[in-house]
Amino acid sequence: MAGSGRRDLATPLAARILDQIRDGGLPPGTHLRSQDIATRLGVSRFPVGQALQLLADKGVLRHERNRGFFVGQDAPPSSEALGLSEPDAVTQAYFRIADDHLRGRLPEQISESDLRQGYGLTRAELAAVLNRISQEGWAERRAGYGWTFAPVLSTPESLEQTYRLRLALEPAALLEPGYHLAPEAIAACRAAEERLLAGAIETDSADALHERGVRFHETIVAGSGNPFFLDTIRRINRVRRLLSYRSMLDRKRYRQQCEDHLAILDCLAEARQVDAAELLRVHLSHTIANLTVIRPLLSP
Numbered sequence: 350m351a352g353s354g355r356r357d358l359a360t361p362l363a364a365r366i367l368d369q370i371r372d373g374g375l376p377p378g379t380h381l382r383s384q385d386i387a388t389r390l391g392v393s394r395f396p397v398g399q400a401l402q403l404l405a406d407k408g409v410l411r412h413e414r415n416r417g418f419f420v421g422q423d424a425p426p427s428s429e430a431l432g433l434s435e436p437d438a439v440t441q442a443y444f445r446i447a448d449d450h451l452r453g454r455l456p457e458q459i460s461e462s463d464l465r466q467g468y469g470l471t472r473a474e475l476a477a478v479l480n481r482i483s484q485e486g487w488a489e490r491r492a493g494y495g496w497t498f499a500p501v502l503s504t505p506e507s508l509e510q511t512y513r514l515r516l517a518l519e520p521a522a523l524l525e526p527g528y529h530l531a532p533e534a535i536a537a538c539r540a541a542e543e544r545l546l547a548g549a550i551e552t553d554s555a556d557a558l559h560e561r562g563v564r565f566h567e568t569i570v571a572g573s574g575n576p577f578f579l580d581t582i583r584r585i586n587r588v589r590r591l592l593s594y595r596s597m598l599d600r601k602r603y604r605q606q607c608e609d610h611l612a613i614l615d616c617l618a619e620a621r622q623v624d625a626a627e628l629l630r631v632h633l634s635h636t637i638a639n640l641t642v643i644r645p646l647l648s649p
Contacts, residue, residue: 363400364428372541379420439477442468460495486587516633520626522573530572542607555597
């Protein structure tokens with residue numbers, strides 16, 4: 350039974366880490382630091398360690414004693430090929446719960462029994478769903494019994510307000526004194542954008558598209574070296590996640606977004622922060638304008 354519980358917690362997290370390795374095109378030998386992953390995904394280091402060990406067991410990573418985990422394969426297999434994908438029932442339940450939460454159909458506090466009966470899940474399936482939701486920060490286990498949902502953005506107006514805040518913060522982060530983005534970080538972001546342009550815009554899931562956008566913006570903001578910029582952007586990304594899923598029903602604008610991202614990366618690679626900040630300002634302004642076009646998708 351303990352082994353089953355370990356897998357319920359570790360498997361979805363391992364799949365997310367693997368997707369990031371593949372999307373970023375991380376070469377063999379890249380060091381994966383548990384604390385960095387835990388911070389980025391909003392989880393503790395313990396489940397991250399379990400997930401990394403699971404990937405090592407499957408040959409994706411190499412574990413070195415007293416040093417940690419390193420990418421062991423060039424272009425590792427997909428999570429589906431390695432048996433790490435969540436079952437369809439889990440994925441479907443995740444999005445049903447997300448939509449019901451957005452529409453205000455769920456109470457702020459709910460028991461696991463009610464969730465299991467309401468969505469027709471087994472205990473293992475519910476554990477996988479709740480593990481993913483808690484990792485993403487929009488629900489947490491109550492001290493006594495059951496779960497509490499955290500506030501999330503639920504209106505087009507609130508989503509636009511987050512973009513306006515990002516418009517004020519993100520270009521400024523690129524202009525911080527001593528700004529530096531490591532070449533390997535630029536290369537990983539570039540690989541993710543080029544993968545989307547090669548066809549993944551149409552095939553990736555809504556949550557995968559969201560994660561790719563989050564990684565790009567958090568990575569370039571992290572180059573500022575100012576933790577307050579990065580912490581603010583992470584908080585914004587956490588609360589806008591569910592509404593962002595809806596916006597991805599219309600994917601026509603994603604090609605332009607990828608091209609914008611690549612142009613920003615070109616500037617950062619050449620240490621032209623002022624030009625990159627202006628491109629980022631225009632990019633976010635266009636996104637705000639596009640919210641008006643897709644407004645019907647955002648409303649409950």
